[in-house]
Amino acid sequence: xxxxxxxxxxxxxxxxxxxxxxxxxxxxxxxxxxxxxxxxxxxxxxxxxxxxxxxxxxxxxxxxxxxxxxxxxxxxxxxxxxxxxxxxxxxxxxxxxxxxxxxxxxxxxxxxxxxxxxxxx
Numbered sequence: 784x785x786x787x788x789x790x791x792x793x794x795x796x797x798x799x800x801x802x803x804x805x806x807x808x809x810x811x812x813x814x815x816x817x818x819x820x821x822x823x824x825x826x827x828x829x830x831x832x833x834x835x836x837x838x839x840x841x842x843x844x845x846x847x848x849x850x851x852x853x854x855x856x857x858x859x860x861x862x863x864x865x866x867x868x869x870x871x872x873x874x875x876x877x878x879x880x881x882x883x884x885x886x887x888x889x890x891x892x893x894x895x896x897x898x899x900x901x902x903x904x
Contacts, residue, residue: 825869825873828869829866829869829870832862832865832866832869833862834862835858835862835865836858836859836862836863836865836866837862838862839855839856839858839859839860839861839862840855840859842854842855842858843855843856843859
């Protein structure tokens with residue numbers, strides 16, 4: 784186990800060292816890219832949790848026997864737990880970022896695509 788830990792630490796240093804020593808943009812560029820990836824993945828993961836919940840609801844409505852309904856309840860429960868945990872952690876991170884960085888929002892909620900409307904006067 785210790786040998787595996789040493790090997791993984793050494794390989795991590797080997798992969799990170801060029802970024803710290805010879806990279807042109809430095810560590811800030813890497814942090815920005817990781818942040819961009821995470822911000823784009825958040826809505827996808829929340830959407831997957833919502834799909835799990837909706838799959839459980841659909842399976843519950845369609846199922847005829849109690850065994851299938853029990854399995855559907857598990858999907859619904861895990862979907863709700865996943866949604867709750869993800870949205871709660873997202874909110875806590877936003878609160879901490881606002882309090883530490885003074886209003887700089889690290890990850891804002893994604894904008895919902897919509898159809899532009901014109902007002903008739």
